[in-house]
Amino acid sequence: MNIDAIQNGIVIDHITAGRGMRIYELLGLDALDVSVALIKNAVSHQTGGKKDIIKIDSDMSVNFDVLGFVDPGVTVNIIRDGQLVEKRRIDMPERLTNVIRCKNPRCITSTERAIDHVFKLTDRKNKVYRCVYCETKA
Amino acid sequence: MKRSVIDILDLTPAELEALIATALDIIDHPDQYARRCAGKKLATLFFEPSTRTRLSFEAAMYELGGSVLSVTDAASSSASKGESVSDTAKVVSCYADIIAMRHPKEGAALVAAQAASIPVINAGDGGHCHPTQTLADLLTIRREKGAFSGLTIGLCGDLKFGRTVHSLINAMARYPDNRFVLISPEELKLPSYVKKDVLAERGIPYVQTTSLEEAMPELDVLYMTRVQRERFFNEEDYLRLKDSYILDAAKLRTAKSDLCVMHPLPRVNEIAVDVDDDPRACYFKQVLNGKYMRMALILKLLEL
Ligand SMILES: [Zn+2]
Numbered sequence: 001m002n003i004d005a006i007q008n009g010i011v012i013d014h015i016t017a018g019r020g021m022r023i024y025e026l027l028g029l030d031a032l033d034v035s036v037a038l039i040k041n042a043v044s045h046q047t048g049g050k051k052d053i054i055k056i057d058s059d060m061s062v063n064f065d066v067l068g069f070v071d072p073g074v075t076v077n078i079i080r081d082g083q084l085v086e087k088r089r090i091d092m093p094e095r096l097t098n099v100i101r102c103k104n105p106r107c108i109t110s111t112e113r114a115i116d117h118v119f120k121l122t123d124r125k126n127k128v129y130r131c132v133y134c135e136t137k138a
Numbered sequence: 139m140k141r142s143v144i145d146i147l148d149l150t151p152a153e154l155e156a157l158i159a160t161a162l163d164i165i166d167h168p169d170q171y172a173r174r175c176a177g178k179k180l181a182t183l184f185f186e187p188s189t190r191t192r193l194s195f196e197a198a199m200y201e202l203g204g205s206v207l208s209v210t211d212a213a214s215s216s217a218s219k220g221e222s223v224s225d226t227a228k229v230v231s232c233y234a235d236i237i238a239m240r241h242p243k244e245g246a247a248l249v250a251a252q253a254a255s256i257p258v259i260n261a262g263d264g265g266h267c268h269p270t271q272t273l274a275d276l277l278t279i280r281r282e283k284g285a286f287s288g289l290t291i292g293l294c295g296d297l298k299f300g301r302t303v304h305s306l307i308n309a310m311a312r313y314p315d316n317r318f319v320l321i322s323p324e325e326l327k328l329p330s331y332v333k334k335d336v337l338a339e340r341g342i343p344y345v346q347t348t349s350l351e352e353a354m355p356e357l358d359v360l361y362m363t364r365v366q367r368e369r370f371f372n373e374e375d376y377l378r379l380k381d382s383y384i385l386d387a388a389k390l391r392t393a394k395s396d397l398c399v400m401h402p403l404p405r406v407n408e409i410a411v412d413v414d415d416d417p418r419a420c421y422f423k424q425v426l427n428g429k430y431m432r433m434a435l436i437l438k439l440l441e442l
């Protein structure tokens with residue numbers, strides 16, 4: 001895979017340095033049979049600081065909620081036929097469904113089968129998500 | 139549109155006022171409500187025993203002329219067979235018009251409400267919410283003090299795990315000019331998120347103290363709570379803290395003459411029986427008020 005030139009795929013850029021691996025895992029990229037490059041500690045042309053980048057050489061759809069939850073402010077570049085067709089800045093999602101699980105052992109999600117694990121953004125400033133069932137912090 | 143009540147904050151202040159108005163009208167004219175729920179069925183679905191809460195709901199429905207389907211051992215009859223809360227709620231929706239549900243897991247009532255085709259009232263979901271207890275507390279404060287504002291409210295005992303305390307703070311924080319006196323042992327202080335997210339966030343004054351005696355003279359309301367054995371990991375801590383505060387007639391001597399003493403019951407040792415005959419003791423009135431508010435809530439959710 002030529003990591004500089006993707007024909008059809010997604011580039012997740014401006015990931016805070018060190019968070020790339022977490023995003024890689026939460027997006028389930030390890031289980032995919034496509035070319036993926038995780039670049040750590042790349043130098044940002046904008047700020048001169050360090051950033052992580054993930055390049056996915058595939059037309060797959062990405063769960064933007066995961067990106068917004070782990071690292072609000074990342075940008076997603078969608079590439080078709082070698083051209084940048086869309087650039088999106090990803091913000092914190094209001095709700096997170098089946099991205100993370102509630103850690104409270106007394107929560108109904110620990111025993112109820114076939115239940116969605118849903119978290120709600122309750123404090124944007126401090127980036128606080130709470131389980132909609134038991135209100136425990138994510 | 140089907141409405142359920144899971145948390146006290148599901149009700150707006152305006153809705154709360156309407157419920158209180160209905161409850162007061164029921165108290166004045168019980169006959170006019172005696173057949174209001176004729177032909178309607180309340181299912182009390184209790185996955186853990188709570189006899190007094192169940193009786194209150196059932197008495198409320200009977201006094202409205204409705205009938206009751208009582209499942210007192212929901213845990214052994216469905217959960218042990220592996221049935222989910224969602225499925226149980228769907229099944230009960232086929233038989234009843236409204237559900238009052240008690241469950242040991244936090245959030246269980248919300249799961250039931252999402253699955254049921256009929257309204258669900260949370261009758262307690264673990265340590266999370268118990269909105270009808272708060273409705274009982276609020277009607278008691280309204281009837282005894284005449285208003286929800288300008289009050290110094292003392293909360294005493296287990297402020298860490300006591301869900302009724304958190305819920306009452308949430309409800310009273312919506313009204314102006316109240317202040318809170320938080321009386322507890324160090325180990326059972328109000329969690330910092332309640333202090334930060336509710337009290338500090340809205341600029342509501344509060345003080346923390348370990349001394350009930352010191353706080354007593356300034357209080358308009360004193361809400362006593364029980365230290366619950368089941369919240370402790372070791373018996374030693376429970377035994378050490380369980381009798382931290384015991385309200386008795388002697389301690390009441392410095393209190394205001396119109397203090398309102400409340401307790402969600404059952405009590406263990408927190409309030410000596412010599413307080414029961416004091417006119418400031420309101421905890422048995424609170425039980426009765428709970429029934430009236432449950433009646434008002436059933437009427438609202440059934441849109442009757
Ligand atoms: Zn939870």
